[in-house]
Amino acid sequence: MPKVDYALMYVTDDSIRDDHSFFAILEAALKGGATIVQLREKTCDTATFYKRAIRCKELCGTYQIPLLINDRLDIALAIDADGVHIGQSDMPYNVARELLGNEKIIGLSVSTTAQAIKSDAQSADYIGISPIFSTNTKTNDLAKPLGISGLKEIRELYTKPIVCIGGIHKENTKEIIANGADGIAVVSAISKAEDAEAATKKLKDIICKTGTN
Numbered sequence: 001m002p003k004v005d006y007a008l009m010y011v012t013d014d015s016i017r018d019d020h021s022f023f024a025i026l027e028a029a030l031k032g033g034a035t036i037v038q039l040r041e042k043t044c045d046t047a048t049f050y051k052r053a054i055r056c057k058e059l060c061g062t063y064q065i066p067l068l069i070n071d072r073l074d075i076a077l078a079i080d081a082d083g084v085h086i087g088q089s090d091m092p093y094n095v096a097r098e099l100l101g102n103e104k105i106i107g108l109s110v111s112t113t114a115q116a117i118k119s120d121a122q123s124a125d126y127i128g129i130s131p132i133f134s135t136n137t138k139t140n141d142l143a144k145p146l147g148i149s150g151l152k153e154i155r156e157l158y159t160k161p162i163v164c165i166g167g168i169h170k171e172n173t174k175e176i177i178a179n180g181a182d183g184i185a186v187v188s189a190i191s192k193a194e195d196a197e198a199a200t201k202k203l204k205d206i207i208c209k210t211g212t213n
Contacts, residue, residue, distance in 0.1 A: 131166025
C-alpha cells in the first residue's frame, strides 16, 4: 500500500444537499491542501450516495488525493474507492478487510482506550479518535470526548497513525498535533467557513508548522 498522508482529512458535510455547493466546497478543500477525503452520507438513499461517490472519486483523482467512504463497503467497492472508514457498530474489520483486500485503506473509529488496544484497531491502517472534543456536527450516539489526555494515553498504546475528529478548529489544531496525533479530520471547520480554501490552507499550515517543531 502506498504511504498515506493523514495530516488533514476533509470529511464531507452531508447537511449540504445542493450538489453545486457540495462539490465546490470539496474542490476548495482539495485546492487548500486536504491530504485525504472521507465521503460521509448518513441520510441520503443509496443511488444518491453512489452518484456523489462517483463525482468525488473523479475530483479527488484530479488532485491525486485518496478517497475513503464512510461505513458503506458496497459503495466503496462499487466505485473502487481507496478505502473505507468504519465505526464500532459497522461491518467488522476482518470482514471489511476480506472484502476490500490488503491494498485498500481501512480506518476505524475508537472512543475509548479499551477499543484502541483491541485487535481490530491494531490491525486497521489508522484509527480515528472520535470525538476528541465535543461537537455539534454529529450528535447521535456520541461518546464522551476523550480530550488531550485521552489522546496521550492512546498514543502510548498505538503505533500506527492516529487521526482526531470532533470539535476541531484552527485554535486547537496545534495542541492536537503537538500531543501525538498524526492528523485531524474536520467537517464544519471547512464546510461552514466563509472561504473553504483559505480555511483549509490555514489548518494545513498549522499542522505543518507544528509537525516540524
